Amino acid sequence: MIRHGESKGPIQASNLDLRFASGVMRHKEASGLNACFSCGTCTAGCPLSEVFPEFSPRKLAKMVKLGMKQEVLGSPFIWYCTTCHNCEQHCPQNVKFFNILNVLKNMAAQGGYAPSPWVEQTRQIMQTGLIFRVNEDLVEKRKARSLPAIRSDGTKAKKLIESTGADRIKAQSER
Amino acid sequence: MNGSIHRYALFLGCTTPTQVIQYELSSRWVCKELGIELVDMANFACCGINQINLSQEAGLLLAAMNLAHAEKRGLDILTLCAACTGALAEAKESLRDPETRNRVNRKLNRVGLQYTGRTQVKHISRALYEDVGLDRIKKKIKRDLSSLRVAPHYGCHYLKPGSAFEGFDDPNNPKTLHELVSATGALAVQYETLHLCCGGKSFPVSREPAFSLIQKKLDNLAKRKIETLVVQCQTCYLMYSDQQKEINKQFSKQYAIPVVLYPQLLGLALGGDPQNDLGFDLNAVPLDNLLAKAGVDGKI
Numbered sequence: 001m002i003r004h005g006e007s008k009g010p011i012q013a014s015n016l017d018l019r020f021a022s023g024v025m026r027h028k029e030a031s032g033l034n035a036c037f038s039c040g041t042c043t044a045g046c047p048l049s050e051v052f053p054e055f056s057p058r059k060l061a062k063m064v065k066l067g068m069k070q071e072v073l074g075s076p077f078i079w080y081c082t083t084c085h086n087c088e089q090h091c092p093q094n095v096k097f098f099n100i101l102n103v104l105k106n107m108a109a110q111g112g113y114a115p116s117p118w119v120e121q122t123r124q125i126m127q128t129g130l131i132f133r134v135n136e137d138l139v140e141k142r143k144a145r146s147l148p149a150i151r152s153d154g155t156k157a158k159k160l161i162e163s164t165g166a167d168r169i170k171a172q173s174e175r
Numbered sequence: 176m177n178g179s180i181h182r183y184a185l186f187l188g189c190t191t192p193t194q195v196i197q198y199e200l201s202s203r204w205v206c207k208e209l210g211i212e213l214v215d216m217a218n219f220a221c222c223g224i225n226q227i228n229l230s231q232e233a234g235l236l237l238a239a240m241n242l243a244h245a246e247k248r249g250l251d252i253l254t255l256c257a258a259c260t261g262a263l264a265e266a267k268e269s270l271r272d273p274e275t276r277n278r279v280n281r282k283l284n285r286v287g288l289q290y291t292g293r294t295q296v297k298h299i300s301r302a303l304y305e306d307v308g309l310d311r312i313k314k315k316i317k318r319d320l321s322s323l324r325v326a327p328h329y330g331c332h333y334l335k336p337g338s339a340f341e342g343f344d345d346p347n348n349p350k351t352l353h354e355l356v357s358a359t360g361a362l363a364v365q366y367e368t369l370h371l372c373c374g375g376k377s378f379p380v381s382r383e384p385a386f387s388l389i390q391k392k393l394d395n396l397a398k399r400k401i402e403t404l405v406v407q408c409q410t411c412y413l414m415y416s417d418q419q420k421e422i423n424k425q426f427s428k429q430y431a432i433p434v435v436l437y438p439q440l441l442g443l444a445l446g447g448d449p450q451n452d453l454g455f456d457l458n459a460v461p462l463d464n465l466l467a468k469a470g471v472d473g474k475i
Binding site for chain 2: 115118153
């Protein structure tokens with residue numbers, strides 16, 4: 001596994017995919033990446049970077065612009081973002097890094113890197129509408145507290161998820 | 176009047192009704208006390224926030240579907256989970272774009288739904304703040320909680336991304352939860368790690384970064400004289416409360432910091448029974464000391 005936090009010597013131009021950045025920015029949600037001038041305000045305000053410096057929005061944005069496709073999409077760290085939105089909240093250039101990261105994660109998922117928890121949750125939603133199963137113990141526990149039975153519907157959710165192809169995404173562990 | 180000041184479709188989400196039922200219990204009780212009517216829906220599903228990881232379109236469609244269900248009933252949505260709040264509010268923001276809305280509606284139409292944007296989304300704390308108001312809350316207080324020092328934790332998606340929340344509060348310098356805590360009579364303290372995220376949204380994929388985030392906050396709170404951390408999201412609750420044992424093991428610590436959900440604290444001030452009305456007995460870190468300090472009778 002290639003980790004973007006590891007030092008592996010200088011970047012080789014021959015390994016860069018020069019169409020990667022434009023491919024990412026073709027997605028409307030990521031179109032703002034061009035405005036990024038690598039100031040690092042995103043990383044400075046990122047709580048995850050504070051405790052886990054290997055994760056850096058600034059570095060990831062730069063890697064996308066350079067065309068480091070394999071290193072970005074294959075990095076386990078892109079899945080570590082806690083989705084706090086500070087990066088875009090603080091960005092002086094109004095770059096929506098959270099949305100850019102989502103585009104990257106979606107591409108990585110298509111490319112075979114989807115973490116199993118997200119794949120399992122999607123499958124569960126298609127069955128029950130929720131990411132959890134409701135077992136007998138829970139039914140009893142809720143009854144004992146006079147809470148109404150949990151009602152949800154997965155039929156419409158299933159059809160909608162299927163319309164996007166997300167139901168066909170396999171977890172990295174299943175490949 | 177005993178009529179309701181506002182009527183909402185209750186959006187429970189996935190985690191609250193299955194893992195943190197004290198949040199649901201206390202929210203229902205507090206809303207009833209303060210005249211917010213909650214309607215239980217049969218057809219809500221997951222808000223879609225985690226599906227965004229695999230497919231932004233799938234996440235957006237799930238959120239839009241839920242909004243459309245509420246619209247069909249002519250109701251606004253009241254959320255408990257900060258992440259559901261953010262997912263639904265963000266979807267509303269995306270759906271302002273006519274091209275996106277038309278694309279989403281073509282798919283919703285196939286399952287008999289339509290999105291127009293009529294339904295508003297409010298987190299329970301925002302509904303308490305805006306619909307009930309601090310003054311009306313203060314007038315209803317029955318128990319004196321002035322001996323409690325409380326550290327508020329906002330939860331990222333309660334106010335972010337700021338563009339999705341119509342100027343409600345300031346995501347960089349929030350104050351509404353501090354004010355809501357103060358309205359109960361308890362003292363809302365400021366602390367250094369207020370801004371730290373609970374890490375819950377990446378916890379299923381990678382536990383270690385989340386543990387580091389939680390430990391940093393618990394360490395800060397342990398050095399402050401507080402009786403409890405107060406949260407307004409069940410995921411933040413689970414991370415700081417249920418994971419505290421694991422943090423103690425991993426970092427060789429003995430943290431014993433109580434964590435309550437805001438409606439539990441408010442409910443206590445409003446005179447609710449800690450166990451039957453507010454589910455205090457279900458919290459992972461025992462709340463006996465907190466109750467004793469507040470002078471509330473009753474074993475839990």
